Amino acid sequence: MFKLTAGQLNDRAHAVSLLEKTDLTDINVIANRAYGTHEIRTHIKENGGHYTIPPKANAKQPWKADWWLYKERHLIECYFNKLKHFRHIATRFDKLAESFLAFVQVATIFLLTK
Missing domain, CATH: 1.10.1200 (Non-ribosomal Peptide Synthetase Peptidyl Carrier Protein; Chain A)
Incomplete structure (x- = not known):
């Protein structure tokens, strides 16, 4: 699913609206630190999903992230590189x-x- 946003706009502003269109039951969302906001993580949990999002270095209440699973994010990076x-x-x-x-x-x- 694609959602095209303006170049100067932060993608995380549209993350929840994009996730609302997806059935998150038993889905693991892998994202970078920018998407680790409380709102996004809460939305994923409330809809039956899991997340692998590392906390920012300055997070007041850091959470655990599965770093081995997070490394699978390179598949998305490779896709954008091919594009x-x-x-x-x-x-x-x-x-x-x-x-x-x-x-x-x-x-x-x-x-x-x-």
């Missing part, structure tokens, strides 16, 4: 957000069928 091999996406040729998102979806289909 950026498409020059059209890396340089953001499209002026309209809908066109850009459509090309990202086409590139994703191409990568999945490769």
Whole structure:
């Protein structure tokens, strides 16, 4: 599921609205430290999910994170790296957000069928 946001906007502002569209029952959400807000973690727990989000270094009440499972996040990083091999996406040729998102979806289909 994709949600395209403005480049200057923090992605975490839309995280809960995106998670609301997903059935989180017995799902483990793996995310980086930026998504470790109380609101996001609470939403995941209340909807029957689990999270693997490391706490920020300055967290007042740090929680435990499964670092071995967190390392699986590299799969997402590799996906975005492959997407950026498409020059059209890396340089953001499209002026309209809908066109850009459509090309990202086409590139994703191409990568999945490769």
